[in-house]
Amino acid sequence: MPLVPPPRPKAPPLSTDVPPSSVLAGNQPEWSVGDLASALKQTLEERFGHVRLRGEISGFRGVHGSGHAYFSLKDGQARIDAVVWKGVYGRLRQKPQEGLEVVATGRITTFAGKSSYQIVIDSLEPAGLGAWMALLEERRKMLAAEGLFLPEHRKPIPFLPRIVGVVTSPTGAVIRDILHRLQDRFPRPVLVWPVRVQGDGAAEEVAAAIRGFNALTPGGPIPRPDLLIVARGGGSIEDLWAFNEECVVRAAFESVIPLISAVGHETDTTLIDHVADRRAPTPTGAAEMAVPVRADLIATVAELAARGGGAVRRRIERDRADLRGLVRAMPGPDMLLATKRQRLDLAEARLAPALAAGAARHRIRLQALLDRLARRSPELALANARARLERIDDRAHRALVVDLRRKEDHVAQLARRLVVAKETGLERARALEARRRDRLNGLAARLAQAGSHDIERRHARLQAFGQLLGSLSYRAVLDRGFALVRDGEGQPLRRAEDAEAAQRLSLQFADGTVEALPAKTKRAPRAKAKPPSQASLFEG
Known part of the structure; x- marks a missing residue:
């Protein structure tokens, strides 16, 4: 809908002294800020009316003290302010939450106090977590899996x-x-x-x-x-x-x-x-x-100090009262020693009869021991032991003879087994030696045969190398009529100017060497070759 300016007073007649630019500026309609805000609001509300927006809630900090809720809806490209009035907020099934992606239904309007447009929400529907919250949840799960959040x-x-x-x-x-x-x-x-x-x-x-x-x-x-x-x-x-x-x-x-x-x-x-x-x-x-809180700590310390002092005083008073009671209940020295004296008197009265009875008992016991000693004289026991020893002496000799014979038989048996083992070992050693001798003879024959073959192969190869060396030697070139030129020091010369500079020359032929002196002649400069002339394109 086109914006219609409000009526304005009739302009005064133009003067001929006014510049053309001022005339054009005076023809533009004049708006007040409030009129322009009202016209924009009316145009926006009539053009869009009720809309449904999908976006992520951002900047929500709970319900305002007035009961209204203010936040923004955003996506990856833009954001729009949103408001939920107090009466509507209580009826919403889905309450706004930071980072929640929702579908909001409401009407678009403007807020002249901030020169901004906004949506007044009538209902909210959840549309899933927003991009920020999804990323946050993914990162939280990753770090939790590593154990960073464990208590x-x-x-x-x-x-x-x-x-x-x-x-x-x-x-x-x-x-x-x-x-x-x-x-x-x-x-x-x-x-x-x-x-x-x-x-x-x-x-x-x-x-x-x-x-x-x-x-x-x-x-x-x-x-x-x-x-x-x-x-x-x-x-x-x-x-x-x-x-x-x-x-x-x-x-x-x-x-x-x-x-x-x-x-x-x-x-x-x-x-x-x-x-x-x-x-x-x-x-x-x-x-x-x-x-x-420092004041609370001071008060607590003072209270604990007072309670500690009172507890110590009460403990001292209680211990003092207990000590007085114990002193009153404690008996005197005569009462403590009376029982001991009575026990001492009784023990003294029983001591003399007890000593007499003990002496009589020990006398009877000693007499019984004397009677037993008389019945079992040491001389009789010694005679019995000597007779027993004589009987045992002959048995030990016989046992020793039997044991010696048994050991002799065992030694003889071991000697026979040792001789048999020795013969068997010698036979096995002779057989092993024969096998190794046969193997050594075979290896010696193979070694001699391999050595002769290797010598023949190397001799043939050496002859081939000699023939190749003779074919490549400079002496074969001398046999064909060429000569080798050396200077006085025996170094070969390859250029004419080197021969002219030498003092003496040595010419080696196939059948001998000839000494010579170089001719000191001045070489004529070589004439430069005249380049061929370019033929004319018009020559017949």
Whole structure:
């Protein structure tokens, strides 16, 4: 629909002094900003009306305080702002989610306050995960398969770190919130590694910052932090994508220093959250996890000191009362010794009869031993032993003779076996020697035959080489009538100018050598050959 300008007052009559350009500019209709915005809105709504759009939800941070929801729909080429009013949001079957690919039905309109167009959504239908979320899920599964997200890899957070390292942008509100919260709870020295948290190169800078903190030497000029905080404010999935990069996740996994991830808001989730030792919902929450409240610690210590002092005092009083009771119940010296004295008197009274009875008992026992000794005299036992020894002496001699005979028979048998084995070994050695002698004779004959054949073959080859040498020798050339010219030192001469320069010449023929002197004649210069003249094309 064409844009129709609103009515305007009638222009005054043109003066003849006005330039032509001013005349043309004065003929253009004048619009107010509000009129133009209204006309654009009417045209856009009448042209498109209700539409169905497929795209990925981006920038959704939950419902606004007013109950409305604001986000964007995007694809690989463009994006459009979207709004869901409070009354419609409650009726939606599919609630908006960051990164969810949906099909939205609504009407296109404009928002004059931002000079932008938007879609007012009436219904949402899921269309699958968006490209960003699909890539994120694929990367999450790959890293989880490597074991980077296992809970046993997480390290405990120190209760009170001496130094806190922060990886974030130095110009944002995040670092101010962290410093303010640390100052309120328990002031600690803070080392800030400035990085970009969004855009190209942000992931590499964050990974380098984590590895840089871990590379610091404890006790060095720059102290090494006891705790790291990687922080960033909220944003869309594209804004937070640097913290989903593989290099950042691996750097956080390799960090020896305990690490707290504080990226985005509580509803935002990045891959660094899975590998960090602790995950904070916000950067302020990360500062609260990093240090305890100093006032609470002081109060707790004071309370524990008071409770400890009271416990010690109560224990002393209880022990003192117990000691008094024990002293009162303890008997006196006379009471303790009375029983011992009575037992001593009784033992003294029983001692004399017991000694008499013991002496009588030992006397009876001694008499019994004397009677047994008289019945079993040592002289009688010695006589019995001598008689037994005489009987055993003859048996030992006979046994020795029998054993010697048995051993002689065994030795004779071994000698016979040894002679038989010796004869058998000699026969086997003679047979082996004969076989080896026959084999040696055969090998000697073959060696003599092979040597004669090799000598004949080499002799024939030497004759062939001699014939070839004779055919190639210069003496065969001399036999055909040629002569070999040498100088005084015996070196062969191949050019005439070399012969003229020599002092003496030696001419070798086939039948002998002749000495000669070179002729000192000056050679006439060689006439240059005249090039042939070019024939004329017109000669007949």
